[in-house]
Amino acid sequence: MTKPRVAVYKMSSCAGCQLEILNLEPILLDLLGAVELSYFVMARRENEPGPYDIGLVEGAITCGEEIERLKKARQECHLLVALGSCACYGGLPSIKNWQPQRVVESRVYDNLAAIHSTTAYGIDYYVPVDAYLKGCPVSREELLDFIKSTLLGVRPYLRPHSVCVECKLHENVCLFVTDGAICLGPVTTAGCGALCPSRGKPCDGCRGPANDANTVSLAQTMVSHGLHHSDIMRYFRKFAGMTPEFSKGAEAV
Numbered sequence: 420m421t422k423p424r425v426a427v428y429k430m431s432s433c434a435g436c437q438l439e440i441l442n443l444e445p446i447l448l449d450l451l452g453a454v455e456l457s458y459f460v461m462a463r464r465e466n467e468p469g470p471y472d473i474g475l476v477e478g479a480i481t482c483g484e485e486i487e488r489l490k491k492a493r494q495e496c497h498l499l500v501a502l503g504s505c506a507c508y509g510g511l512p513s514i515k516n517w518q519p520q521r522v523v524e525s526r527v528y529d530n531l532a533a534i535h536s537t538t539a540y541g542i543d544y545y546v547p548v549d550a551y552l553k554g555c556p557v558s559r560e561e562l563l564d565f566i567k568s569t570l571l572g573v574r575p576y577l578r579p580h581s582v583c584v585e586c587k588l589h590e591n592v593c594l595f596v597t598d599g600a601i602c603l604g605p606v607t608t609a610g611c612g613a614l615c616p617s618r619g620k621p622c623d624g625c626r627g628p629a630n631d632a633n634t635v636s637l638a639q640t641m642v643s644h645g646l647h648h649s650d651i652m653r654y655f656r657k658f659a660g661m662t663p664e665f666s667k668g669a670e671a672v
Contacts, residue, residue, distance in 0.1 A: 430478030436503035469495030606632035634668030
């Protein structure tokens, strides 16, 4: 029986989400028994051409070359998956979108003649996407559940509710109530197991907006706790500022 063929593509990113695939060490050999990692430059010396059954795309799209590579990946893959916050929303690279392109480039490069960067977008700005695995980095458990569900031909359970729900399930003390810490947990998609709040760090929204996220109300709460408008904008624009929900939060006050 032929195993499903998987391709892993890297765009503008830190490669952390790809690394999480390799960090599945206890079960990685079992995973390789179920699927074939046909194209994975980080992990393979020789990579095989498509077509592929599943394509996992990490990273934001920030230049014309990546647009062409992404369109080719869409043609090669039956299912195309946005892997991590950069691919889903633009992620950290999208922070540059709020300043003039040349100003940002000049902070990094002395000679701008060879630089051809564009506004940073998630991959669905350019091609249809079949599934979104969110997070910075992506959750290993969620990634594994997605692969299992795909192999079984069932719909994966991708949580639509907020990180606050997971905090309650973990019986965490609310950092906002006890410490006055500004936390994006009320408006951020769950699936991380409330990883940061469980360790005493407020959620900073890396998984993007939850269903029915009331970002305007949260922004007004931030104002009542003394945050300046510029600080609120930075909170909402850090990972998913290009989404309509987080854009409303950034511009609410």
